[in-house]
Each structure stands twice: as structure tokens, then as C-alpha cells.
Amino acid sequence: MFSLTDIEDKLLRPSTAQIFFVMMAVLLSYELLSGAVRYYRINVELKKFYLHSTQPKSTGKKQSLIEKTLNIPIFGQYIPKALVDLDVKPSGLDLILVGIVFSPDSKKSMAIISVPGNQSQTFSTGDLIPGGAKIKQITPDGVVLKREGELESLSLPKNELNFEPLPKPLMQMQDSE
Secondary structure: OOOHHHHHHHHOOHHHHHHHHHHHHHHHHHHHHHHHHHHHHHHHHHHHHHHHOOOOOOOOOOOOHHHHHHOOOOOOOOOOOOHHHOOOEEOOOOOEEEEEEOOOOOOOOEEEEEOOOOOOEEEOOOOEEOOOEEEEEEEOOEEEEEEOOEEEEEEOOOOOOOOOOOOOOHHHHHHHO
């Protein structure tokens, strides 16, 4: 059995300290290299994004590198589960959302959209619809579209409920006469 002094003697030998130092140097080198590789990969992805990014919508001026970098959605773009979860402006497209076939599996959800003057068509998530918008999410109460880099909503038409007073029973009407 080893005693505490035996362990201290072995740890304090020059060869043990050298081995420990070499192991720490190798570990530090590995971390630096993996960080450099990650930085390089992110840099390549950013360059691809800049090459494929669209020009600014209505202004003719180019965005600076800083503006482009600040506009990159680092964690992806948030798409709400329901339209009420996010304040998305209503779509300006001349489309009517006729119906929704909703499924928790977004690949199975469908939206029935009508273009005035044409028949209704069925669309799924990821489809391009007339007007140049792309369906990003189909929710139980509407559709989230992406058009010109902005999120827009297309909601089901809401019918107002009219609550009229209940008619009086016939017996009460006869008693009051």
C-alpha cells in the first residue's frame, strides 16, 4: 500500500512534472486548434451567407459588413407555434385563407389558399405561394409567411358572433296577455 509520502515523492520527481507539463501543453494545443477550426468554419458559413443574401428591399444602397453581420439570425429565425404568440403583421397579398388542415407534424399540415379569380389550392410548409411568399409555419389559426425577408400572417376569416336575447317561452307570453 502506498503512503502519502510515497505519492508526494513520485509527484515531485522531475520526470512526473515534465510529463504533466507535456500533457497540459498537448491539451491546450488541441483546444486552440479546435477553436481555430470552428472559427474557420463559421467564417466560411458567413461568407456563403453574404454571397447568397438578398439585396435590401426598397433602398438601392448596399449594406455594410457590420449591418449584414448584425442581421444574421444566429440561432435561426423564430417561427411562432400560434399567430397570437408573435406580433406578425397581416399579409398585404391579395389572398384568402379558406381553410387549414392542421397536424402536430408540420409536414402533414396543409393550408387551402384562394387567389381572387382562381381556384383554391392546397399548400404545405415550405411551398411558394402566389405573390412570392413562402409558407414558414401552418398554425391552427393561420399561416406564417416569409415575404421579402419579413414575416407576415394570413389568418382565417373571423365571423362575428351575434348573440340575440333568448325568445320567451310560449307559456310566459300567454300568461302576460
